[in-house]
Amino acid sequence: MQKNILRFSSVLMTTGFVALLAGCGTSLNRAPVEDRTPTKAVKSGSAPAAASAASAAAETKPLPGIENAGKPGYYTVKPGDTLIRVALENGQGWRDLVKWNALENPNVIEVGQVLRVVPPGIDAGSVSTRPVSAPKIETRPLDGKAGAAGSGATAAPSASGPANTAGSSAASAPASKSDDDDISWGWPAYGNLIAGFDEARNSKGLDINGKTGDAVLAAADGRVMYAGSGLRGYGNMIIIKHNAGYLSAYAHNQALLVKEDQVVRKGQKIAEMGSSDADQVKLHFEIRRQGKLLDPAKLLPAR
Numbered sequence: 001m002q003k004n005i006l007r008f009s010s011v012l013m014t015t016g017f018v019a020l021l022a023g024c025g026t027s028l029n030r031a032p033v034e035d036r037t038p039t040k041a042v043k044s045g046s047a048p049a050a051a052s053a054a055s056a057a058a059e060t061k062p063l064p065g066i067e068n069a070g071k072p073g074y075y076t077v078k079p080g081d082t083l084i085r086v087a088l089e090n091g092q093g094w095r096d097l098v099k100w101n102a103l104e105n106p107n108v109i110e111v112g113q114v115l116r117v118v119p120p121g122i123d124a125g126s127v128s129t130r131p132v133s134a135p136k137i138e139t140r141p142l143d144g145k146a147g148a149a150g151s152g153a154t155a156a157p158s159a160s161g162p163a164n165t166a167g168s169s170a171a172s173a174p175a176s177k178s179d180d181d182d183i184s185w186g187w188p189a190y191g192n193l194i195a196g197f198d199e200a201r202n203s204k205g206l207d208i209n210g211k212t213g214d215a216v217l218a219a220a221d222g223r224v225m226y227a228g229s230g231l232r233g234y235g236n237m238i239i240i241k242h243n244a245g246y247l248s249a250y251a252h253n254q255a256l257l258v259k260e261d262q263v264v265r266k267g268q269k270i271a272e273m274g275s276s277d278a279d280q281v282k283l284h285f286e287i288r289r290q291g292k293l294l295d296p297a298k299l300l301p302a303r
Contacts, residue, residue: 235276
């Protein structure tokens with residue numbers, strides 16, 4: 001009798017444990033994953049066959065813009081891309097990419113999707129880069145201090161002069177400029193240069209040190225295309241578009257003092273220096289022409 005009771009209890013415990021495992025299995029939330037593997041063939045005429053055919057059709061639906069892959073003026077999305085990064089690397093504003101590609105959700109782009117990165121109707125091989133016309137710019141500072149800082153004064157170094165320990169030879173020899181490149185650049189911060197441009201070592205711009213809260217200045221007249229923290233590795237970041245081809249970027253700020261679509265003047269205070277997404281307080285500064293990285297030290301005035 002006692003053996004039968006023990007055997008019955010063991011069966012109950014085993015059954016309960018299996019049921020518990022089954023219950024746990026149905027309550028797990030898995031990350032959404034798009035499965036594009038081919039579906040196994042199912043006999044025609046059955047309900048599962050119809051469902052399988054519909055699923056296979058969905059899986060083989062071409063990615064948006066795939067017919068433009070490889071054409072000038074189009075970009076194929078790679079793993080790890082975000083719309084902000086694609087816009088930065090192609091010298092455009094992310095809102096423009098949303099409009100040109102009729103994107104419903106700017107936070108969702110697919111690997112292999114092809115995006116237009118030049119304005120519709122524009123020949124990608126002949127994009128002009130006319131400078132921003134200063135007389136048409138109206139500064140809209142957020143407060144009086146920003147207005148004072150943005151009164152057109154050049155972001156000159158301090159009287160003592162910063163120790164240009166990196167890239168000093170490049171800084172003393174500005175690159176020659178064509179009419180299309182006639183932008184009046186100024187230094188974006190007063191601190192010392194602690195790292196120069198070296199694309200081979202993934203140093204995409206200049207690093208300038210300083211103290212938390214130091215002024216970050218617009219390097220030239222332009223319009224704010226992005227102000228936020230949506231690009232990993234850059235922290236609180238501002239991107240300014242200066243003409244059809246040139247962008248400048250200001251990363252690792254503590255506070256952003258301008259908004260998207262705001263027009264700014266050279267020398268205007270646009271942010272406060274910080275260490276967001278960085279190992280120390282510094283400004284990371286980049287200049288890009290049609291998305292291509294340039295050495296800012298060759299464009300900025302000698303210190």
